[in-house]
Amino acid sequence: MSEEIDILDGEKKIGRATFVKTAMGGFAIMWGGLTLYPVFRYLCPDAKDEEDASSKIASLDIGKVTDFSPGSGKNFKFGSTPALIIRSQDGEFHAFKAVCTHLGCTVQYRKEKNSIWCACHGGAYDPNTGKNVAGPPPKPLLALKVEVVKERVIVSNA
């Protein structure tokens, strides 16, 4: 038997086998939790965590002004969030979080159509404002702030 009772003291003592079984059970539960938690977080990411990661970035230097030709767009990472910068034909910069407002796919700039496009379900956004203009996206892209400082392009939260 795994439990021992000390008759003289009337105290309940735990036998070695019970202690080992309990310790092994506890270890197995702890190991299972440590193993399964990352899998759970991968399968069910918390949108707030992603938002927090990108909101912790004060600003991001994404290159020289000359790295971006007029009429071009480039995807980049703003923290852990996909982002997109577009330089319009008149030289203005516009940046957005490149997360489609329909189901969260990453959007890209399509130069030939001068549009921000989502390949998942054909959603489209205005490249200057981020406004949803076609397809299923229900609302505009989240805008980022763009500044040019000493010929460097700096992106920050709007």
Ligand code: FES
């Ligand atoms: S996820 Fe972008 S259009 Fe559906």
